[in-house]
Amino acid sequence: MDAIVEAALRKWPNVPHVYGWLGLCARGDWYLRDAQTQAAGAFPRAKGSRIEHRRLREFIQRNYAADAAGCWFFQNGPQRVYVELECAPWVWRLTDSAAGLAIESHTGRAAQFESAWLDAAGRLFLATDLGVGLVHSVDVERASRAIETEQWQVSECAADSLALRFGYVLSPAAWRAATRPGAGPTQIPAGS
Numbered sequence: 097m098d099a100i101v102e103a104a105l106r107k108w109p110n111v112p113h114v115y116g117w118l119g120l121c122a123r124g125d126w127y128l129r130d131a132q133t134q135a136a137g138a139f140p141r142a143k144g145s146r147i148e149h150r151r152l153r154e155f156i157q158r159n160y161a162a163d164a165a166g167c168w169f170f171q172n173g174p175q176r177v178y179v180e181l182e183c184a185p186w187v188w189r190l191t192d193s194a195a196g197l198a199i200e201s202h203t204g205r206a207a208q209f210e211s212a213w214l215d216a217a218g219r220l221f222l223a224t225d226l227g228v229g230l231v232h233s234v235d236v237e238r239a240s241r242a243i244e245t246e247q248w249q250v251s252e253c254a255a256d257s258l259a260l261r262f263g264y265v266l267s268p269a270a271w272r273a274a275t276r277p278g279a280g281p282t283q284i285p286a287g288s
Contacts, residue, residue: 097159097171111174115269118156118170119143119180122219122230124187124202126156129180138267139180157203162227166259167268178268183255185264186229188222190238197242199224202232212239212248215255228262 119127119139129144136142147153159171160179168185170177179185187202199207199222207224214220220231220239231239242248253261265271 097161098155100173107174111176113169113176113178115178115272116180118177120168120182120185120187120202122182122187123232124189126153138270140182160203162264165271166264167271168264169268178272180269181264181266183219183230183266184221184228184258186224186227188224188229188231188235190231190235192238196247197238201226201229209248212243212250213253213258214250215253215258217255219255220250221253221255221258223262227264228258 116134116139117129119129121127121140121143126147127139127144128147129139129142133142133144147156156170160168161171162168162185163176168179168181170179186207188207189200189202191198191200197209199209201207205226207222207226207229209222209224211223212220213223213228220236221228222231222239239248243250259266
């Protein structure tokens, strides 16, 4: 986490959390979801605006983490902005290396392979030392070589069972509403 973020947390420890305003798609792209987008439906059906600003994406990625309940968030200074996930908390990019395939997250963190999972839609998920994530669509061919050469053994699964098996929450906003009746998504005040 950035030092400036840690300092803000110490200075303002009780800033309310925000739900529903940020999404992570299956390709590892971040989306801002304003009130109008949220009213149009759940993520990823209503995605919002893709974040194009490189430094903002990098800031989000450096300060991306999970809480004890498995809800993923971006720590924006003193405010925790929970992330709506399309498929999983990580999106994996694969590159060839001397040791086999190197796995890197959408945030640029290296990961070590633990297991592979294929859902009914043909999506390939990898469990790693960082957690579980979806293999980016452009890297499925590389992954298939690791499977064909038996470097990776693949188990079949239902996509919705992965969240339970690996302890992550796809929609922190829906989880919050279900666990705290009457506590709908937190809104950012107008003009903020």
